[in-house]
Amino acid sequence: MKKTILHEDHIRLGAKMVEFAGYDMPIRYTSITEEHLAVRQKAGIFDVSHMGEIYVIGKEATELVDFLFTNNVRSMTAKQVLYGMMCYENGGVVDDLLVYKYNDQHYLLVVNASNVEKDYAWIRSQNRFDAEVINKSEAISEVALQGPLAESMLQKATETNLSELTFFTFDEITVFGYPCLVSRTGYTGEDGFEIYGEHEAIRSIFNRLLEENDALLPCGLGCRDTLRFEVALPLYGNELSPEITPVEAGLNFAISFDKSDFIGLPVLRQQKDQKPTRRIVGLELLGKGILRHGYEVYHEDQNVGVITTGYIAPSTNESVALALIDKPYDKKHQELEVAIRNKRVKVKVRNKKFYDKKYHK
């Protein structure tokens, strides 16, 4: 199993470790709820060094990235970050990712850990442009500093004025003297930063931020999932997959339908115009229990969908889920049933935003 540069630190901090995407990663240090609430109320720091970093560099870098990416790359300004997907011809998702634009000939694509090899092969297979594709995932570490106190904590470690680093932009700055790429992005619904750098730099930054900030908790993958779930951010493998399109997942905001071309565009455009036959909605359990990924959803005897992620939301204590539901059973207040073990329990369709995002815009 692979280890990140912070592996020894996780053990020293008492983390429970699990295998994730081929890495031995911390699932929690204390409890998922405590770490979750720390990020909502103060700040948490995550080791996300397992994420993939793929560079696209060359004269036609813009053309290649624009051809692969659902969102509008040509409208990006330098030092902007954009969220979107790479799709197959049939509209299914290769991966969801962040695109970082340095300039017209230089992009960084940050992809899911479990998809690095697949994405790298996919991008290269579609590369009929004058551009080079370089997988730097093994050379780069990353931490995410998230929560309402993130800015004040990071500000003490850099001379750059962070209030000027706005939502979904990045800059190359120094943190505790180490050169890093820092973006105002995250996967928690809170304000925060993602910090990329060389292994030892990231290790020093992680440990110094923890030493110098009593209110900062190390946070594991357990609360990373509950945090993104509460604000309805999709997870590849749950809400997104080769079998689910971004239109069905409710991600039209990350698709530029008026672009002239990108892989999957005709199918996505057709789905948008004719309305998809199913979509991701929120469900609320009307009774006791917890809805889990993979549980089937029924209307009377008819299977009308499946739970993609479910938890007792730590911020609200509600037993809720994201689910992929067939039309016309996707309307708000629709009552349905979910099979939990051998029992059927009642659920109700509701807004999937279980908690309001609090970004710095």
Added chain:
Amino acid sequence: MNIPKDLYYTESHEWVRVEDGVAYVGITDYAQDSLGEIVFIELPEENDQLTQFSEFAAIESVKAASDLNAPLSGVVLAINEELEDNPELLNEDPYENWIIKIEIEDDTEINKLLNAEEYANVCE
């Protein structure tokens, strides 16, 4: 890891205390620590017939659902209803908070359980 000497154990991390033909069943310290915060438990009903090493209840942490397996065969004499509203008691004191009581059907099944020393090896 706390593994009391006077209990029997299963490889699936349940403990059993035998008293006058009655078995008290719970989950071990190792189990509660591995699961993390326990937020829900689905208990059997009184008078349900259980079979040794078969699933009899479900326990859910924030992260995942797990089955509990009956250490011994027999009829459920009582369930600990307090756990339905306060499942976190299993984290706080896993050996004090039994989950069910079973009327032991066959004493010889106890031979198939682990003692504290054997169970400690399972937890290595």
